[in-house]
Amino acid sequence: MTTPASSPTAARVVDAVKVYGTGDTAVRALDGVSVGFPAGRFTAIMGPSGSGKSTLMHCAAGLDTLTSGSAHIGGTELGTLDDRRLTQLRRDRVGFVFQGFNLVPTLTVAENIRLPLDLAGRTGDPDWLDTLIDIVGLRDRLHHRPTELSGGQQQRVAVARAFAGRPDVVFADEPTGNLDSRSGEEVLGLLGRAVRQTARTVVMVTHDPVAAAHADEVVFLADGRLVDRMASPTADHILDRMKAFEKAQVTS
Numbered sequence: 215m216t217t218p219a220s221s222p223t224a225a226r227v228v229d230a231v232k233v234y235g236t237g238d239t240a241v242r243a244l245d246g247v248s249v250g251f252p253a254g255r256f257t258a259i260m261g262p263s264g265s266g267k268s269t270l271m272h273c274a275a276g277l278d279t280l281t282s283g284s285a286h287i288g289g290t291e292l293g294t295l296d297d298r299r300l301t302q303l304r305r306d307r308v309g310f311v312f313q314g315f316n317l318v319p320t321l322t323v324a325e326n327i328r329l330p331l332d333l334a335g336r337t338g339d340p341d342w343l344d345t346l347i348d349i350v351g352l353r354d355r356l357h358h359r360p361t362e363l364s365g366g367q368q369q370r371v372a373v374a375r376a377f378a379g380r381p382d383v384v385f386a387d388e389p390t391g392n393l394d395s396r397s398g399e400e401v402l403g404l405l406g407r408a409v410r411q412t413a414r415t416v417v418m419v420t421h422d423p424v425a426a427a428h429a430d431e432v433v434f435l436a437d438g439r440l441v442d443r444m445a446s447p448t449a450d451h452i453l454d455r456m457k458a459f460e461k462a463q464v465t466s
């Protein structure tokens with residue numbers, strides 16, 4: 215199952231295999247996955263615990279390397295890059311949102327948002343940063359430090375930071391995992407708005423059907439394989455599909 219060649223992909227993996235360890239203890243976390251994440255869309259990766267979601271995200275984002283197969287950001291194959299160029303690509307073309315926010319406590323909100331640009335020695339586009347600050351609703355908090363913010367507000371800062379350099383793709387790993395449901399809904403809503411209002415691309419790993427229902431499409435993993443895709447998902451449909459996979463696993 216791949217994305218049709220006609221839709222441009224912001225990121226993709228082809229025949230991706232990832233094996234952790236060797237010999238008797240080897241774990242095949244990805245077992246021949248080919249999947250494209252369409253540009254300008256919000257895609258969720260779902261699947262049971264241990265199905266390979268985080269591994270897929272880490273390998274697609276260049277945070278980890280594949281055992282075989284290839285990973286691409288836009289037209290760049292990550293396996294062809296040396297460490298320096300891979301670091302540069304991650305910094306300049308990829309944004310990240312993690313479960314634990316990962317903000318720098320000594321910097322203000324404004325400084326945290328600008329951090330990827332400052333590290334890259336880039337000025338950034340002031341109009342773009344302004345738009346982002348409005349999307350995440352933090353204009354009145356720009357001079358606060360992360361400890362002065364709620365968890366939901368901190369994650370909104372992390373979202374703005376992820377988009378600050380206009381990356382090709384933003385990868386979010388369980389971005390609502392540490393939030394109450396209301397703050398989680400806010401963060402998911404603004405990820406969706408960021409995609410729709412600014413034509414950016416988001417790929418989110420989650421185990422929560424309600425979170426995944428915010429995406430334009432859900433891809434399902436089971437046992438390291440891509441087993442299904444669902445467009446225009448609803449939480450109920452996702453839950454039904456997940457239950458069907460779990461039942462199939464129990465009976466197989």
Ligand SMILES: Nc1ncnc2c1ncn2[C@@H]1O[C@H](COP(=O)(O)OP(=O)(O)OP(=O)(O)O)[C@@H](O)[C@H]1O
Pocket residue numbers: 234235241242243261262263264265266267268269270421
């Ligand atoms: N660093 C590692 N060393 C050895 N095995 C690993 C490592 N990371 C992941 N695995 C194994 O690879 C498989 C896939 O793990 P992965 O974390 O990608 O799954 P996941 O779907 O994200 O799970 P969860 O929803 O529980 O976070 C699991 O069997 C896991 O135990």
